[in-house]
Amino acid sequence: MKRKSLYIVLSLFIFFAVFSYFDSFEYVESKLGDAIFTRSKLKNKSEMSKVDTSNIIIIGIDDLSLEKLGQWPWPRSYHAKLVDIISKGNPAAIGIDIIFSESSNDINEDIAFAKAIEKSNKVVLSQYGIFEETSKLGQINAYDLIEPIEDLKNKASVGHINVFTDKDGVVRRELVDFKYENEDIKSFDYQIYNKYLESTKKDVDKIKVSKDKSNRRYINFVGKARDNIADITRNTDDLYTIPYKFKYIPFSAVLEDQIYPEIFKDKIVLIGPYTLGIDDYYYTPMDTQERIYGVEIHANIIQSYIDNSFKQNIPDHFNIIILLIFSLIGFILFEIKRQTKVMFVVIPCIYIYIYIAKRMYNQGVRIQLIYPIGLLISVYVVLWILNYISEIIERKRITNIFGKYVAPQVVNEIIKGGEDVLKLGGTRREITTLFVDIRGFTPLSEKAQAEEVIHILNDYLELCEESVFKNGGTVDKFIGDATMAIFNAPLDLNEHAFKAVKTAWDMKIGSQILQDTLQERFGHTVQFGIGINTGDAVVGNIGSKHRMDYTAIGDSVNTAARLESNAKGGQILMSKDTYEMVKDKIEAKYLGEIKVKGKVNGVLIYELEGIKEEYEEM
Known part of the structure; x- marks a missing residue:
């Protein structure tokens, strides 16, 4: 970056030095000098009273x-x-x-x-x-x-x-x-x-x-x-x-x-x-x-x-020295980068320079205005353009990372916050994880053509994606005919546990039409099995420098996956941790404790039976 900054500032210096020597912007220089030197002086009654x-x-x-x-x-x-x-x-x-x-x-x-x-x-x-x-x-x-x-x-x-x-x-x-x-x-x-x-x-x-x-x-x-x-x-x-x-x-x-x-x-x-x-x-x-x-x-x-x-005009070599000084300031501005901070440096520098120019004018010497000031403003404009291009590149990068995971409005919020919102590299936070798998998909695939199987699978996965995006969640990944979604990452999501439960219910309701179509066409249908759990997990870009995925890992994620594997077709299972956060908004049945792989203690589970009417539109 320093080398690029040096080349840019050097190019601007040469540009303005050449135009300064030949006074190519004489018209603008003269008009600016009139306003700053002559008319401002005539308005100063105390100064003019001395003449x-x-x-x-x-x-x-x-x-x-x-x-x-x-x-x-x-x-x-x-x-x-x-x-x-x-x-x-x-x-x-x-x-x-x-x-x-x-x-x-x-x-x-x-x-x-x-x-x-x-x-x-x-x-x-x-x-x-x-x-x-x-x-x-x-x-x-x-x-x-x-x-x-x-x-x-x-x-x-x-x-x-x-x-x-x-x-x-x-x-x-x-x-x-x-x-x-x-x-x-x-x-x-x-x-x-x-x-x-x-x-x-x-x-x-x-x-x-x-x-x-x-x-x-x-x-x-x-x-x-x-x-x-x-x-x-x-x-x-x-x-x-x-x-x-x-x-x-x-x-x-x-x-x-x-x-x-x-x-x-x-x-x-x-x-x-x-x-x-x-x-x-x-x-x-x-x-x-x-x-x-x-x-x-x-x-x-x-x-x-x-x-x-x-x-009298200042000698040409002094104008070059002034431009060199402003070029040095410009190089420092490139290291600051942030546009607002740059502005708070550029404006005082211009005011100070004009003040010095007025003092020198009172001593009988005119120094050029438009070329040093123009150089500094050009640095600001170039920085603005570079920042704008950088922002577009960053927007594209973030969109590429999250465009397939979250709803467009969530992507926009991530772009607004940039790195401060993303905190890439892995952070621990409370999330609700949802796993959904298609029950009966293997027998169905044996009765349908390969193209039809892909079409059916895409319809189900699209329903999953729409339901997740509708409720502000993030599609983490598709694993064959299964889907993993997380809520409360990468952005904070109010009532993330309820949003996950609501997503599961939307999937179940939305799948009814698909099930009826498959039953009519193939004499066989499929259903969702869904597992939901709430707890801490590490969320971020996880992987190697050549292959990274935005995902969540941790015991709470594994528990959600185990609940999904225990769910029967059409069943939505949630852990006690999730249930306690949403129990006032849902109808659920307590199923007792089950043993899950990888955990010594059993997990208390509940089956979702519906969303209370007053909370259906949340």
Whole structure:
């Protein structure tokens, strides 16, 4: 069994190790990671309250602003005025999530905007790389770059705003940089963060999280900005106490002088679309059913820079080590075998692993979830299948052993209890033994053809079997034209002595039709001679390793056989031990004491004459 367990666990390890290396279940892994890492973290209010997002303010080009300022795109003078107002508050950085790749119809608009950018010296503009759809990992090269017009580009820092979604359409990672004509194109968020550091002169740790094979890092999402504001005034006190992580102001509110510029002091101000009319919104791990705007994603990325909280995948060799550990646990589970006990090991192991994964995630490291957990669950499933197959084999084995001895319902009870019920190998217990033989069978066989003799014998033995099964007994064996049955084995049987006596009476009544048929056909008939005794016996599988029978042996069994040999045709004899247990339910005649072979003392016997009417249906 250990060798088989080793092969199974080793096969599962290789299977999951290969899929882990190639991240074949990336979709499932990502969804599970979103639920455990991101959404569970956002639900933890105490944990999220520790995240300080007060350094970032979002100014949205929203429906309210479009209603007040007119149809998009707006004149560049609006953007120039916005930059001037924000700059009065001395912000740390201003990031504009809009690409001004074409000149305005009015050149003065571009000149005014360029002057506002130059005067501020805090502005980061956007550019966008165009990639081949089949770009390979580690080869992130753009073949084209959409940039701001020269007059604007020369007055500001510039960073790319490319957002890449995973296969399921969810944004989880930031593209840190890419190559264009041998030039490193840094991200919009990285350039804003650098502006922030230059302006505030903060001494911060270098970003420690390495990039993955495709130059990306996992974003530590902390929240979004608020939804559209119906109406605000310059004196609105609760504008910045919204139940979201990032402060939000409509574009029009700033332009209409409803906001004090002082609130922008030392802040990172992000300006970008905040309406469905401008196609810039994505699904994120925070909520895969509701999309957020691109400017909110930039806010989360910049917050990850500020907190140095980007996440990175654990190296591949550590994933293999984790799978090895889970394989070892799986091997131990195979030795436990019992399904319920295995479940009580598997579930805590999964919970502990998820807890460790969360702790490591908080330290900046993502470990794989689906592959180790999948390996452990696979071990459980394989064990369940093996146990199920084993149960079928055991059921078949028990059926083969007892199917010919006991009634089908008794076999089912034995199967339910399995070895605990059977206690194979021999156990001492009180049983009632019944022997029945056919009197007059030899003379009849001389008058009938061989085929007819077999048919007659089968009819009688079938009657015996049906009577035994009807009363919950066990057919031990057929010995020529004789039958041995036991009651109260292999299962406990209430009132087993009475059930044996009732069986004998059913045989006698049932044989009447057979006797009449034989008398009419052959001019000769047969009758049962039956002996019944109650007492202790050894019951179990008795024999050699090559030939075993389920049977009972002991003095009480021998006594029953001796009573049967003394019974005349149509007579049912029982011992005093049996009689004392059933005397209130039957009609019987005391016959005295007889000597039986193998016993020094005589045996007191009674002849059964009937079952009391009220007990006939028991």
